[in-house]
Amino acid sequence: MNTDIREIIVQLESHRLWIETIGEQGEKLGIDEIDLRNVDLSPYPLDQAYITDCTFDGMDLNNKDISSSLLCSSxxxxxxxxxxDFGKSNVSYVDFTNANIKAARLADSECIETVFxxxxxxxxxxxxxxxxxxxxRNAVLLNADIRLATFENVLLNGTILTGIRGIEEAFIKSINIGTAEKPIILMGEEARKWLQNKSLNIE
Incomplete structure (x- = not known):
């Protein structure tokens, strides 16, 4: 085990103590530009942490609590x-390409230029x-719940939206159903209608 991993584990232990003692002991996790692929994260909580520009590619983080964390550019x-659980987390500029995010929680999360x-x-x-x-693009949002979510300039080319819930209560400002190079922008009610048709699988 190299020093870097040992050092990270010390920080993870300290963060666990910080959470368990509600900030009385230990220290809140703050890491940047760390490749975590060789670290076993299963024993450690990752909520309420600052984990920016870090690499989790291909990792198994089923049911992991990563809520109320700052994860920008990871x-x-x-x-x-x-x-x-990414609830209340900032996942702006995060790359989730090809990830399995089934039944995950992104409630109250901030996703600016996030790639799904x-x-x-x-x-x-x-x-x-x-x-x-x-x-x-080409993501699967089957039966996802978007109540009270805000969609602005969201790329939806090739996205599977069947059974998507809460469209009526979502704030649909604009969506791009074309490509980044050749955008086809739908605004407001037109965008909502398009989403409703897609959720019912009506072409």
């Missing part, structure tokens, strides 16, 4: 995040999330 490419391309978000909870310039 990558979770092809990671297994089924049932993970080819990710599986079936049954995900996106309630009250902010999705600004988020990329959902």
């Amino acid at each position: 990558t979770f490419i092809s990671a297994n995040l089924e049932g993970a 391309a080819k990710a599986d978000l079936s049954d995900a909870n996106l309630v009250a999330g902010l999705f600004d310039e988020a990329d959902f």
Whole structure:
């Protein structure tokens, strides 16, 4: 085990203590530009942490609590995040390409320029999330709940939206159903109608 990993584990232990003692002992986790692929994260809580520009690609983080954390610019490419909790987290500029995010919770999360391309978000909870310039190209949003979520300049080319819930209560400002190079922008009610048709699988 190299020094770097040992050092990270010391920080993870300290963060666990910080959470268990409600800040009385230990220290809140703050890491930047760390490749975590060789670290066994299963014993450690990752909620309420600052984990920026870190690499989680291909990792198994099923049902992991990563809520109320700052995760900007980190990558979770092809990671297994089924049932993970990103509630109230800032996942702006995060790359979730090809990740399994089934039944995960992204409620109240901030997703600015977040990449969900080819990710599986079936049954995900996106309630009250902010999705600004988020990329959902070829993603699966089967039965996802978008109540009170805000969609602005969201890329939805090739996205599977069957059974998506809460469209009536979502704030649909604008969506791009074309490509980044050749955008086809739908605004407001037109965008909502398009989403409703897609949720019912009406072409």
